[in-house]
Amino acid sequence: MADISFETAHTADAPAFVAPTLVESVMATIRQRILARSLTPGARLPSIRAFAKSMRVSKSTVVEAYERLAAEGAIRSRPGSGFYAAGSLAPLSLAEIGPRLDRAVDPLWVSRQSLDAGDEVLKPGCGWLPASWMPQAGLRRALRTAARTDDVALADYGTPLGLPPLRQLLARRMAGHGIEVSPEQIILTESGTQAIDLLCRFLIEPGDTVLVDDPCYFNFHALLRAHRAKVVSVPYTPSGPDIDLFAQALAEHRPRLYITNSAIHNPTGAILSPVTAHRLLKLADQSDLTIVEDDIFADFEHASAPRLAAFDGLSRVVQIGSFSKTLSASVRCGFIAAPRDWIDGLTDLKIATTFGGGRLAAELVLTLLKDGSYRKHMDLLRARLARAMAETGTRLKAIGITPWIDQPAGLFLWCGLPDGVDAAEVARRALADNVVLAPGNAFSLSQTASRFLRFNVAQCEDPRIFKVLEAAMAR
Amino acid sequence: MADISFETAHTADAPAFVAPTLVESVMATIRQRILARSLTPGARLPSIRAFAKSMRVSKSTVVEAYERLAAEGAIRSRPGSGFYAAGSLAPLSLAEIGPRLDRAVDPLWVSRQSLDAGDEVLKPGCGWLPASWMPQAGLRRALRTAARTDDVALADYGTPLGLPPLRQLLARRMAGHGIEVSPEQIILTESGTQAIDLLCRFLIEPGDTVLVDDPCYFNFHALLRAHRAKVVSVPYTPSGPDIDLFAQALAEHRPRLYITNSAIHNPTGAILSPVTAHRLLKLADQSDLTIVEDDIFADFEHASAPRLAAFDGLSRVVQIGSFSKTLSASVRCGFIAAPRDWIDGLTDLKIATTFGGGRLAAELVLTLLKDGSYRKHMDLLRARLARAMAETGTRLKAIGITPWIDQPAGLFLWCGLPDGVDAAEVARRALADNVVLAPGNAFSLSQTASRFLRFNVAQCEDPRIFKVLEAAMAR
Numbered sequence: 017m018a019d020i021s022f023e024t025a026h027t028a029d030a031p032a033f034v035a036p037t038l039v040e041s042v043m044a045t046i047r048q049r050i051l052a053r054s055l056t057p058g059a060r061l062p063s064i065r066a067f068a069k070s071m072r073v074s075k076s077t078v079v080e081a082y083e084r085l086a087a088e089g090a091i092r093s094r095p096g097s098g099f100y101a102a103g104s105l106a107p108l109s110l111a112e113i114g115p116r117l118d119r120a121v122d123p124l125w126v127s128r129q130s131l132d133a134g135d136e137v138l139k140p141g142c143g144w145l146p147a148s149w150m151p152q153a154g155l156r157r158a159l160r161t162a163a164r165t166d167d168v169a170l171a172d173y174g175t176p177l178g179l180p181p182l183r184q185l186l187a188r189r190m191a192g193h194g195i196e197v198s199p200e201q202i203i204l205t206e207s208g209t210q211a212i213d214l215l216c217r218f219l220i221e222p223g224d225t226v227l228v229d230d231p232c233y234f235n236f237h238a239l240l241r242a243h244r245a246k247v248v249s250v251p252y253t254p255s256g257p258d259i260d261l262f263a264q265a266l267a268e269h270r271p272r273l274y275i276t277n278s279a280i281h282n283p284t285g286a287i288l289s290p291v292t293a294h295r296l297l298k299l300a301d302q303s304d305l306t307i308v309e310d311d312i313f314a315d316f317e318h319a320s321a322p323r324l325a326a327f328d329g330l331s332r333v334v335q336i337g338s339f340s341k342t343l344s345a346s347v348r349c350g351f352i353a354a355p356r357d358w359i360d361g362l363t364d365l366k367i368a369t370t371f372g373g374g375r376l377a378a379e380l381v382l383t384l385l386k387d388g389s390y391r392k393h394m395d396l397l398r399a400r401l402a403r404a405m406a407e408t409g410t411r412l413k414a415i416g417i418t419p420w421i422d423q424p425a426g427l428f429l430w431c432g433l434p435d436g437v438d439a440a441e442v443a444r445r446a447l448a449d450n451v452v453l454a455p456g457n458a459f460s461l462s463q464t465a466s467r468f469l470r471f472n473v474a475q476c477e478d479p480r481i482f483k484v485l486e487a488a489m490a491r
Numbered sequence: 492m493a494d495i496s497f498e499t500a501h502t503a504d505a506p507a508f509v510a511p512t513l514v515e516s517v518m519a520t521i522r523q524r525i526l527a528r529s530l531t532p533g534a535r536l537p538s539i540r541a542f543a544k545s546m547r548v549s550k551s552t553v554v555e556a557y558e559r560l561a562a563e564g565a566i567r568s569r570p571g572s573g574f575y576a577a578g579s580l581a582p583l584s585l586a587e588i589g590p591r592l593d594r595a596v597d598p599l600w601v602s603r604q605s606l607d608a609g610d611e612v613l614k615p616g617c618g619w620l621p622a623s624w625m626p627q628a629g630l631r632r633a634l635r636t637a638a639r640t641d642d643v644a645l646a647d648y649g650t651p652l653g654l655p656p657l658r659q660l661l662a663r664r665m666a667g668h669g670i671e672v673s674p675e676q677i678i679l680t681e682s683g684t685q686a687i688d689l690l691c692r693f694l695i696e697p698g699d700t701v702l703v704d705d706p707c708y709f710n711f712h713a714l715l716r717a718h719r720a721k722v723v724s725v726p727y728t729p730s731g732p733d734i735d736l737f738a739q740a741l742a743e744h745r746p747r748l749y750i751t752n753s754a755i756h757n758p759t760g761a762i763l764s765p766v767t768a769h770r771l772l773k774l775a776d777q778s779d780l781t782i783v784e785d786d787i788f789a790d791f792e793h794a795s796a797p798r799l800a801a802f803d804g805l806s807r808v809v810q811i812g813s814f815s816k817t818l819s820a821s822v823r824c825g826f827i828a829a830p831r832d833w834i835d836g837l838t839d840l841k842i843a844t845t846f847g848g849g850r851l852a853a854e855l856v857l858t859l860l861k862d863g864s865y866r867k868h869m870d871l872l873r874a875r876l877a878r879a880m881a882e883t884g885t886r887l888k889a890i891g892i893t894p895w896i897d898q899p900a901g902l903f904l905w906c907g908l909p910d911g912v913d914a915a916e917v918a919r920r921a922l923a924d925n926v927v928l929a930p931g932n933a934f935s936l937s938q939t940a941s942r943f944l945r946f947n948v949a950q951c952e953d954p955r956i957f958k959v960l961e962a963a964m965a966r
Contacts (some may be wrong), residue, residue: 150646159638171625238843346850368713375821
């Protein structure tokens with residue numbers, strides 16, 4: 017736990033979700049040191065006496081931990097001279113770095129369950145719309161259009177920044193949210209996730225501190241672990257991050273970066289208020305903080321909420337977006353809108369790590385945006401989601417599950433369970449009945465959301481979900 | 492230069508390509524320390540006297556360098572107390588890390604020129620086939636087929652490993668090269684570059700040493716810079732890496748990883764001999780070296796050459812492939828075949844950094860592989876490339892440019908220029924005439940390939956190329 021730490025600016029009490037035995041804690045600490053290379057292959061482990069003292073455990077606990085690690089092959093003993101880290105390759109394992117979570121609330125596990133689920137599985141916990149809610153007719157038409165396009169579009173690499181007419185169109189769309197941006201400040205990527213990944217590569221070093229919301233989109237945790245960042249979280253309120261604790265986290269941890277969704281927050285559905293946005297940017301200016309504003313839910317809004325990028329004029333705020341949630345997750349296309357003087361460096365990194373982007377995906381998205389089918393689709397989708405939101409809210413309330421805020425825009429209802437009911441336990445039971453839920457602690461660095469579940473209202477049409485939920489809570 | 496070093500196992504003399512002034516050298520050193528964070532914002536710079544001594548330059552040179560850096564805003568002076576690194580964000584810049592190359596032989600610059608080039612530009616230096624050489628009819632048919640496929644394929648995320656029937660088919664194809672692999676050991680990625688990037692994330696840490704061939708595919712240099720690896724190169728011979736120097740590099744630098752193409756080597760077109768393959772794997776075993784075998788040119792072979800992955804049985808060798816060179820670079824699809832116990836960790840990393848893969852691209856590739864159009868296309872393509880290879884070779888010899896080996900398979904002819912002619916200079920002149928060349932030193936870590944150019948024979952049909960070349964060499 018020493019090397020890559022996950023902390024929270026909460027003062028709230030944060031019980032460890034799984035209480036490991038002392039032996040397991042010692043083992044985890046050593047494993048993490050090996051993975052994080054503070055113990056390189058062949059390096060001598062701390063002596064049993066010294067380690068027992070520093071971990072505040074008994075020597076017999078350390079002896080037992082070292083012996084079990086040796087049995088696993090992670091370390092080797094040399095009689096008379098102590099224990100050594102094993103010499104073989106210890107590849108980066110996301111599952112091992114950071115707090116060892118129960119697999120049912122491990123962010124990656126939730127993603128994998130949702131991505132892997134077959135047709136028989138219901139997925140109220142997943143983060144995207146059912147395929148049948150996507151603009152299928154438009155997608156099919158765009159594919160037929162692509163089949164008649166020129167050779168270069170079908171077979172060549174994209175240009176370094178990505179398809180120019182799509183970047184022009186994105187710049188015009190962002191102007192609609194008050195963000196002044198030139199097409200030359202927009203870089204296309206394979207997805208929103210890849211956009212954030214590229215920015216992390218550009219902006220942070222291993223060991224740098226990054227602020228996230230608590231709760232936040234769970235893949236931010238996994239992505240930041242992959243970058244070996246130190247992650248600190250700030251509680252999210254219905255109008256944005258708790259600004260006093262945000263200021264405190266800045267002073268205490270001096271983070272380089274803050275990653276957030278400001279338009280429609282995932283998982284809570286909350287919307288940043290103009291007052292909070294203004295105070296947040298003032299704090300960011302004072303402490304030279306860079307902000308990545310993940311705006312992939314922008315088009316689900318009923319009315320345009322404040323954007324940090326709009327207030328800031330893309331100087332210390334960079335925005336990312338994608339069409340995976342609104343058009344298709346099969347046709348991958350995301351984008352970054354960044355300060356002008358970052359573009360060259362970002363483009364070099366993009367070429368180095370992905371070479372040319374996927375031109376076909378950009379062409380398909382452009383076709384759908386240009387012919388009006390995207391706008392019509394989104395109008396219908398917002399209305400359909402509003403109905404599903406109302407209906408899901410009613411059904412959840414009927415079984416004692418309470419939305420945190422009333423009728424948010426977007427896909428998600430962040431809900432509290434009745435007192436004494438543990439979301440991870442409910443998720444485990446529901447999974448046995450083929451229902452994938454998203455337990456609160458998967459989104460919470462401080463592990464203080466054990467009473468919450470996130471529901472995707474578009475995936476909640478099947479009444480069996482509520483029967484399974486009710487049964488899982490009753491046991 | 493202290494922090495991220497580029498070394499070579501060559502003993503050959505390696506003249507600096509551009510001779511920077513002493514002041515510029517001092518400036519570059521400071522800039523690199525700032526970028527690599529060995530000088531963090533606010534940190535005091537070495538005193539003028541101490542730095543002059545350690546750089547073996549005069550104090551006035553350091554004064555001049557510090558003043559110019561202060562004028563640029565990279566550092567700040569505090570009267571009476573010396574110079575300090577400026578406090579603002581210093582994002583990772585690939586262009587600044589590593590040796591400062593002339594932009595004309597900077598690997599990223601060559602990529603960007605090729606990716607950005609308009610129709611009026613001839614690109615014998617680029618790394619891919621003209622769009623018209625790709626299976627356009629098949630691609631168009633595959634798009635029409637996709638337009639009739641089910642909703643899920645068009646709109647949903649792919650499964651974590653990627654489309655199962657495509658992975659099954661890839662496993663069968665690899666069996667044809669003698670590589671025994673289960674579909675569960677294959678992970679689809681967005682591209683070959685992304686496959687290598689994912690493996691680097693999984694296998695190496697900043698500061699680890701990685702071996703590459705000299706010359707090698709230039710984007711390996713850029714990618715490894717992005718991973719902050721220390722890169723060491725070993726000269727490539729017509730039958731594979733120079734095995735004695737390879738052994739020497741292993742002993743001296745203890746690299747974690749070796750990245751190579753063994754079937755058809757880029758840029759040389761050489762093919763690994765069975766003897767070299769065997770000796771190389773023995774050395775790898777002895778020093779616990781992992782090997783990434785980039786096999787993206789596999790389908791251009793006339794006869795199947797040895798694969799390291801086949802000899803090794805995917806235990807310390809991992810293979811990657813893609814269809815960007817043979818089918819389409821617009822429809823992005825690559826893959827990794829890896830040891831079984833890496834798959835979980837690689838999949839977690841893939842989800843964290845790209846979430847689901849692009850399912851549509853996988854569906855399109857599967858359609859083309861299944862309906863036989865890929866096989867027919869490749870048969871025709873190999874014959875067409877063999878003709879272009881012969882023709883380009885003849886035209887080059889006529890103007891005094893000599894292929895390094897005779898009639899290799901694949902796309903590339905690695906050629907020596909007449910004595911005294913500098914490839915980078917020729918490339919600069921040709922660019923003024925709208926011809927993008929690939930000068931040897933873009934591929935050479937040791938910068939010992941200043942007499943070489945890489946020609947893509949499929950991009951050499953236009954006779955103007957040879958006129959421009961001749962003129963550029965004559966000047």
